[in-house]
Amino acid sequence: MSQKIKTYTTMNIYFCGSIRGGRQDINIYQKIVNKLQQYGKVLTEHISYDSLSEKGEDAALDGDKSIHDRDMEWLIKADVIIAEVTQPSLGVGYELGRAVALNKKVLCLFRPESGKVLSAMIRGASTNSLFQVQDYREEDVESYLEKYFDCFSKN
Numbered sequence: 001m002s003q004k005i006k007t008y009t010t011m012n013i014y015f016c017g018s019i020r021g022g023r024q025d026i027n028i029y030q031k032i033v034n035k036l037q038q039y040g041k042v043l044t045e046h047i048s049y050d051s052l053s054e055k056g057e058d059a060a061l062d063g064d065k066s067i068h069d070r071d072m073e074w075l076i077k078a079d080v081i082i083a084e085v086t087q088p089s090l091g092v093g094y095e096l097g098r099a100v101a102l103n104k105k106v107l108c109l110f111r112p113e114s115g116k117v118l119s120a121m122i123r124g125a126s127t128n129s130l131f132q133v134q135d136y137r138e139e140d141v142e143s144y145l146e147k148y149f150d151c152f153s154k155n
């Protein structure tokens with residue numbers, strides 16, 4: 001067990017979650033980020049911060065361009081992208097499109113019990129093991145991540 005965690009320590013994980021699209025799901029983002037930190041470095045940990053409001057990060061110096069350019073650098077260096085896609089977000093949709101273009105490994109997590117219907121452009125992109133969409137209930141999120149990273153280590 002300890003050996004498995006050791007192999008994961010250098011993995012770069014890019015977590016996507018809604019910011020300006022709405023912060024309703026922040027508690028779930030925190031749960032996901034906490035779990036992901038068992039497997040590697042979460043480059044976008046800030047998405048889970050209580051202090052980050054719907055206004056987004058304070059990018060007073062270079063504005064939104066610095067946020068975009070930094071996040072694209074992180075996306076390029078990520079080994080895997082985990083996205084919580086229940087709360088619709090333009091930024092998350094954009095990140096996922098860029099991740100597909102970069103041939104990255106992507107897991108999208110969606111909660112049907114929210115009553116929302118996931119965009120066809122996300123669910124419909126799930127054609128192979130590189131881009132997966134997983135429906136889940138909040139209480140099961142950790143076990144889905146465990147299963148995903150268990151298979152990840154074998155690929």
Ligand SMILES: O=c1[nH]c(=O)n([C@H]2C[C@H](O)[C@@H](COP(=O)(O)O)O2)cc1CO
Nearest residue numbers: 016017018019020021056057089091092
């Ligand atoms: O301040 C920010 N910082 C930041 O890293 N992002 C990135 C990471 C999130 O996965 C995604 C959220 O996009 P949006 O704000 O459109 O919901 O964009 C987005 C913003 C604000 O748009």
